Structure formats: C-alpha cells, structure tokens
Amino acid sequence: xxxxxxxxxxxxxxxxxxxxxxxxxxxxxxxxxxxxxxxxxxxxxxxxxxxxxxxxxxxxxxxxxxxxxxxxxxxxxxxxxxxxxxxxxxxxxxxxxxxxxxxxxxxxxxxxxxxxxxxxxxxxxxxxxxxxxxxxxxxxxxxxxxxxxxxxxxxxxxxxxxxxxxxxxxxxxxxxxxxxxxxxxxxxxxxxxxxxxxxxxxxxxxxxxxxxxxxxxxxxxxxxxxxxxxxxxxxxxxxxxxxxxxxxxxxxxxxxxxxxxxxxxxxxxxxxxxxxxx
Amino acid sequence: xxxxxxxxxxxxxxxxxxxxxxxxxxxxxxxxxxxxxxxxxxxxxxxxxxxxxxxxxxxxxxxxxxxxxxxxxxxxxxxxxxxxxxxxxxxxxxxxxxxxxxxx
Numbered sequence: 001x002x003x004x005x006x007x008x009x010x011x012x013x014x015x016x017x018x019x020x021x022x023x024x025x026x027x028x029x030x031x032x033x034x035x036x037x038x039x040x041x042x043x044x045x046x047x048x049x050x051x052x053x054x055x056x057x058x059x060x061x062x063x064x065x066x067x068x069x070x071x072x073x074x075x076x077x078x079x080x081x082x083x084x085x086x087x088x089x090x091x092x093x094x095x096x097x098x099x100x101x102x103x104x105x106x107x108x109x110x111x112x113x114x115x116x117x118x119x120x121x122x123x124x125x126x127x128x129x130x131x132x133x134x135x136x137x138x139x140x141x142x143x144x145x146x147x148x149x150x151x152x153x154x155x156x157x158x159x160x161x162x163x164x165x166x167x168x169x170x171x172x173x174x175x176x177x178x179x180x181x182x183x184x185x186x187x188x189x190x191x192x193x194x195x196x197x198x199x200x201x202x203x204x205x206x207x208x209x210x211x212x213x214x215x216x217x218x219x220x221x222x223x224x225x226x227x228x229x230x231x232x233x234x235x236x237x238x239x240x241x242x243x244x245x246x247x248x249x250x251x252x253x254x255x256x257x258x259x260x261x262x263x264x265x266x267x268x269x270x271x272x273x274x275x276x277x278x
Numbered sequence: 279x280x281x282x283x284x285x286x287x288x289x290x291x292x293x294x295x296x297x298x299x300x301x302x303x304x305x306x307x308x309x310x311x312x313x314x315x316x317x318x319x320x321x322x323x324x325x326x327x328x329x330x331x332x333x334x335x336x337x338x339x340x341x342x343x344x345x346x347x348x349x350x351x352x353x354x355x356x357x358x359x360x361x362x363x364x365x366x367x368x369x370x371x372x373x374x375x376x377x378x379x380x381x382x
Contacts, residue, residue: 003312007305056339060294078350078366085372138361208369211343212376218336219380225332229305233298 010230013039014054018238019245020258029054030114030177032231033107034265042227044100044107048176049222052210054235055178059207061236071200073193076140076155083162084169084183084209091173092216098174105273107175111266114181115259134158144197156192164190173213176222178206286349293342297335304331344373 001009017031029051036047095103131141131154140155168182180202187198217223308328351366 004309007309053336053339056343057294057297060290060339060342074350074353075362078354078362078369081369082365085369089372089376139359207343208347208373211340212373214340215373215376215380223336225304225329225336226308228336229301229308229332232301236298 007226007230010040010227011234014231014234015238015241018235018240019242020238020262021235022239022242022245029058029235030111031262032235033176034111034262034269036227036231037104038265038268043222044104045095045176045217045220045222046224046227048095048103048107049214049217049224050227050231051176052178052214052217053223053228054232055180055210056207056214057232057236058239059178059203059210062203071144071196072204073140073142073155073197073201074204075138075142076187076191076193077201077205079138079140079158080162080165080186081205081208083166084172084205085212087166087169087171088173088209088212089216091170091175092213093173095174095176095217096220099276101273101276103175103273104269104276108266108269108271108273110171110175110177111262111269115262115266117181117185130154132156132158142197144194151194153194153197154192157190161186161191169209169212172209173216176213176217178210180206286346289345289349290342293338293345297338297342300331300335300338304328304335307331340377344370344377347373 013035014032017035021029021031032054033044033047033051036042036050037044135141135155135158140158141153143150143152145151164186165183168179168186171177171182172179180199183202183205184195184198187193187201188195193201214223305328307324311324311328347366347370351363351370354363354366
C-alpha cells in the first residue's frame with residue numbers, strides 16, 4: 001500500500017468513524033481508536049493522540065451551534081473545568097508510564113461502559129430542593145429556552161460534581177478521549193442540569209480538557225501529523241453527515257448493528273490487553 | 279446572540295477553518311511528493327514544508343482553546359466575577375504551562 005492509498009483509506013475510515021460516532025452518540029474519536037489499532041496496526045497511544053485532536057476539532061466546530069442555541073452554562077462549565085484540566089494533565093502524564101496492554105484493556109472497558117450508558121436516555125431530575133449554596137453564591141442557576149418560554153433550573157451537588165469532573169478529566173488524558181459522555185452523566189445525574197444544557201456545556205468543555213492533554217501527547221510523540229491530516233477532516237465530515245441522518249431517519253437498526261460492531265472491537269481490545277498482561 | 283458569544287464563535291470558526299486549510303495544504307504537499315512525484319529530487323525539503331503546515335494546523339486547533347478560555351476570562355473580569363475570573367485564569371495558566379512544557 002503506498003502513501004496515497006493509505007491516506008485515502010485513513011480519510012475514509014475517519015469519515016466512517018465520525019458517522020458511526022454521531023449515530024451511536026459516542027463521538028468520532030472513541031470509535032477511531034479501536035479501528036486504527038485493530039485494522040491498521042497503529043500504536044494505541046498514537047491512535048489516542050489522534051482521537052484527542054479529533055475531539056478538539058469537533059468541540060470547536062460545534063461552537064457555532066452551541067452559541068446559537070444558547071443552552072451552554074459557561075459559569076458551570078468553567079467552574080468544573082478546573083478539575084477537568086488538572087485531571088487531564090495527570091492522566092496524560094501517567095499514560096507514558098503505563099504498559100500499552102493495560103491501556104488497551106482500560107480502553108476496551110471504557111468502550112463497553114460508554115456503550116451501556118449511551119443506550120440509556122437520562123432525563124434531568126425534577127428536583128424541587130433548594131440549590132447548593134455554591135450555586136447560589138456563584139450564580140450558577142440559570143434558565144433555558146423551551147417552546148413554552150424560558151424554563152429555570154437549579155444546580156445541585158457542586159463539590160461532588162467538581163470531584164467527578166476531575167475523574168472524567170483524568171480518563172480524558174489517560175485514554176485520549178473527550179469524555180463527553182462522562183461529563184453529560186455528571187451534569188445530568190449528579191448535578192441535576194437539564195439534558196440539553198448538559199450536552200451543550202459538555203461540548204463546550206471538551207475542547208479545553210483535551211487541549212491540556214494534547215500538549216503532553218505531542219511532546220511524547222503520540223501525535224503524528226501525517227495521520228491527523230487524513231483522519232480529522234474525515235471525522236468532521238462523517239460527524240456532520242451522521243448528525244443529519246440521525247435527525248431525518250429512524251436509526252434503531254443502524255444503532256443495533258453499529259453497537260454490536262463496537263462491542264466486538266471492545267472485546268478484542270480487552271482480550272489483547274489481558275493476553276499482553278499475562 | 280450576545281456580542282461575547284459572537285466573538286467566541288467568530289474566533290473558533292476562523293481557527294478551525296485556518297487549521298483545516300493548513301492541514302489540507304500540508305497534506306497535499308506530503309501526498310504529492312510521496313505518491314505522485316516520480317523522482318524524489320527534493321523530498322526532505324518537501325517533507326519539512328508539509329510538516330510545518332501540518333504542525334501549524336494542529337497548533338492552531340489547540341491554541342484556539344486558549345483563546346476561548348481567555349475570552350471567557352475577560353468576560354468574567356468585565357462583569358467583576360472575582361471567583362470565576364480566578365478560576366478561568368487558573369485554567370489559562372494550566373493550559374499555557376502544559377503547552378509550554380510540551381515545546382509546541
């Protein structure tokens with residue numbers, strides 16, 4: 001295979017991964033990693049470095065939609081981001097010291113965990129208790145637009161959310177992911193934010209969290225420009241197409257097929273991780 | 279759309295567009311010299327130029343996040359939000375430190 005063919009296939013794979021990520025709700029990066037490792041025999045850490053950059057591009061690309069819809073709670077996002085960037089830095093520094101097989105095993109587990117949670121729709125809890133005192137003091141409580149007019153919401157468990165966000169940041173740095181799913185779970189389940197606000201704020205944060213880890217990955221040589229240039233535009237195009245298909249058509253069967261493929265990829269990663277560790 | 283949101287959107291849009299352009303230019307030079315150029319006359323120079331473009335694209339993508347945090351920091355500073363200004367400043371410092379340490 002020559003360079004042109006290899007780059008062309010990488011771009012096509014990126015496009016497919018972006019499409020798959022949008023359909024399954026996992027994001028393009030998390031799908032790119034097992035595909036690059038299993039089918040192209042690319043080093044896991046290099047695949048993770050590519051995935052980090054993909055997450056940054058997706059987060060930046062989505063900023064226009066986010067600003068237009070005005071669901072993002074920047075105050076909550078920035079407050080919790082401090083934990084996420086510290087976690088991401090620690091995770092990214094640790095990845096250089098861990099055995100590749102252990103990282104492969106962890107990545108496989110993460111994929112299954114993410115798939116499980118992506119299949120469940122979480123709804124913002126209807127909590128009537130007073131908001132956390134930090135939320136009141138920092139003015140974190142806000143409102144979002146609905147068809148019936150603006151709807152107010154309160155923010156709960158701020159310290160708990162900050163601690164969990166540090167863990168989410170740690171996994172972002174350690175496994176080269178945006179950890180958007182974890183962030184949405186933290187906002188939605190732990191802090192009681194409405195679902196749309198959770199997803200929007202999470203997307204706003206992903207770019208900043210992953211940029212922290214990307215610096216460390218770059219210095220360690222895990223970001224290869226000759227792989228990134230083919231993958232990143234591909235993932236962006238694929239994600240755009242996937243989002244359009246998701247809105248227009250019934251995707252139950254597609255989701256089922258793609259989720260099954262991802263489970264197989266995850267098991268393969270776990271298996272090779274265990275074999276390598278033994 | 280508020281003026282601050284608009285500013286963030288415009289900078290992010292310019293950043294991502296420039297980054298993709300850099301990657302496409304760098305990638306095209308890389309592919310041209312590896313795949314279509316029959317004799318490797320000036321390959322090292324072509325690789326250097328293409329890698330410069332590609333790394334610039336990556337750098338732009340990452341530095342746009344710095345710009346985003348800086349803008350939010352300015353936003354909090356202007357609205358005299360002490361704690362949130364300090365928090366966003368700390369994030370900015372961590373980001374700069376991580377990029378500086380990585381010899382970007």
